[in-house]
Amino acid sequence: MLQKNQVHIDKILALGINGEGIVKKDGFVIFIPFCLLNEEVEYKILKVSKKVAYGKLIRVITPSENRVEPKCEVFTKCGGCQLQHLKYESQLELKRDTVKDSLKKIAFLDLEVPIANKSEYEYAYRNKLQLPIAEVDGETKLGFFANNSHRIIPIKNCPIHPDWSSKIIEVFYNFIENKGLKGYNEEKGTGLLRHLVVRSVNGKLIITLVLTKNALSCKNDLIKALKENFDDFTLYFNINSKKTNAILGDEYILVYGNGYYEYEVLGIKAKIDARSFMQVNDYVYPKLYKKALSLIGDDENITVIDAYSGAGFMTSLFAKKYEKAIGIEVIKEAVDCADALAKQNGLEDKMENICANVEDVLPKIVNNLKKADKKIVLTVDPPRKGLDRFSIQTIKNSGIEKIVYISCNPASLARDVGLLTGTLTYENGEIKKVENPNFDYKITYIEPFDMFPMTKHVETIICLEKV
Ligand SMILES: C[S@@+](CC[C@H](N)C(=O)[O-])C[C@H]1O[C@@H](n2cnc3c(N)ncnc32)[C@H](O)[C@@H]1O
Incomplete structure (x- = not known):
């Protein structure tokens, strides 16, 4: 029986979504941070719960060929980075695997996912x-x-x-x-x-x-x-x-x-002060935003609803290219930044920034645009918990042709994509697998982006199109 403070030697069978090594022993799944795939390691059990245990690495007995020297003196002590010990190319593969596995395990979607789009700088990237x-x-x-x-x-x-x-x-x-x-x-x-x-x-x-x-x-x-x-x-x-x-x-x-x-x-001008929100990796977010633009497409005669729009940078990009862009964001200060961006870039007529919860206003916005016979593309970039079930229902009822989903959490992304495509459904308040899904939407593009090298975090962009 596995117990706290025991010391064991085992081989790492897989890596978890937080980049930690996984060992299976005596019916337990044991998570041990800072280990790599196939390494033989000595570790101490720190905590045992029902079927899961947590260990602390004591020493690596057979290091992986992907193991590298971390640059930081306090790596493993500070909570910021989880992957400095893993070769950068392998970090990009790990992030691809995290997205692919989440879609498979959670949404039952077996998709080809490319390796994460890299950051020009592996270190020294945060602004x-x-x-x-x-x-x-x-x-x-x-x-x-x-x-x-x-x-x-x-x-x-x-x-x-x-x-x-x-x-x-x-x-x-x-x-x-x-x-x-x-x-x-x-x-x-x-x-x-x-x-x-x-x-x-x-x-x-x-x-x-x-x-x-x-x-x-x-x-x-x-x-x-x-x-x-x-x-x-x-x-x-x-x-x-x-x-x-x-x-x-x-x-x-x-x-x-x-x-x-x-x-x-x-092509968007901004005045950045102490209150402004900016993405932290200047080498990656322009690539992600460009990808969003190319997925929305070249037809300029559309209205983009940019849900969870933050300080409105993407909304202003969309307003510049398309007929109109409507941002929806709950934080007032962020909406003020978005209004300032609209003004600085002469986009007041084409960019509307609404301060509200997406779930409260999305149905009305979609209805009004449909009544006015507007072509709609929806972009969503929600916080880690993903979309709420009312917004998913609104999207499914709306018949919106194209959705571009940007996500910072592969697990909530997989759940939402499962619900939108129809491989998952809500039944009595629970999410269940659908045996013969209709595939209301199909996934036409997927790509992870490495916005945060050396950490477990990954951004993913997915395009869903109505079947
Ligand atoms: C990942 S950020 C989006 C960042 C933005 N797209 C960008 O690129 O700068 C998610 C945003 O959603 C907002 N938010 C969270 N819950 C919301 C809700 N229910 N309705 C509207 N906005 C929400 C947060 O305040 C945050 O600004």
Whole structure:
């Protein structure tokens, strides 16, 4: 019988969707992070539940030929990356397999899936750094949270960010030490510095220092230290006095610079400031958006409904090319960004941004467009939990000819695609397999994109067309 603290030696039979190694033993499936396929490993059992157990890798006895040296000193301790020990080409294959297996196991769809579309940069790709600043054993440290916890793992650099990140971490460490500043203590609610958030826009930095109150008397020294190290930056304070997990508060104070940088991508102009939302990998998201455009097609005489539209970047791309684009997004600030994009790009007449829940407004929008005899293409880019069942029903009833689905979670994507194609159905509140599906929609395109190298995450684009 498998028990906690036992040590075993076994061969890894498969990799799970989080990139962890899988072993089967005594009727249990055991998940062991940081192992690779076919490796023989020694591991310790940490937790045993009904049929599943979790182990910790002690040593690799026979390493896989795909094993490589991780670049990061705190890989395995920090919760950010899961795959630095796996050769990049194999990461792309693993992401392909994750998407393919999810569609097969969850939606009973056996499809050819290409290898994930790679990121030009495997490391140094993130344009946004977000670090908690906290009191650790009486000292102020910058770092990342350990996996599933709020324990800080102090860092000096993070290789999935470009060089500017280690430089800025050093500037802040020196500044904090020279001034004797205190990091936030979550339990007591004490300390002044809470988070450092930095975004790079074409190499220019938008720096936001999150404080518990507007009381950093030595701000001119901070500006001086930053000027000595960076040619082009703007600095904000953000005030977050609440005892919550939210990183940012509502109040922003512009401290240095003009507060924003202009940015242009795929012909869309944007003013990026500390509040703007941007995808984190500049080397991948333009490829994904271009693919969405090419899947929607060249007929310009259509209306695109862009559901879960975020800050409206895709909506504006669609509005530029097609007759009209309607974005639906629940967060007011994101809709304000989308309205600003429409204005900056002269698209006010062709781009409508609706602040609402998709499930509440989609039926009416579809009905109105159908009454007006408009050709509709629907794009959806939902959060991890995927589409809700009412939206799926609306889509199925609507007869929309083409759906382009962008997903950050292969499991919810597979469920939704199963429900849309008809291999799955809801019965008495449960999702069931359909024995002889009608295939209301067929999948005409599928491609994973590696937006987040070194991590388990994968973006997938799928095109569904009415049969
Ligand atoms: C993955 S993001 C989409 C990002 C966007 N397409 C882009 O490329 O920038 C999902 C968005 O859906 C929004 N959202 C979540 N649930 C929603 C709902 N029920 N109705 C409308 N929007 C929702 C979130 O606020 C978030 O902005």
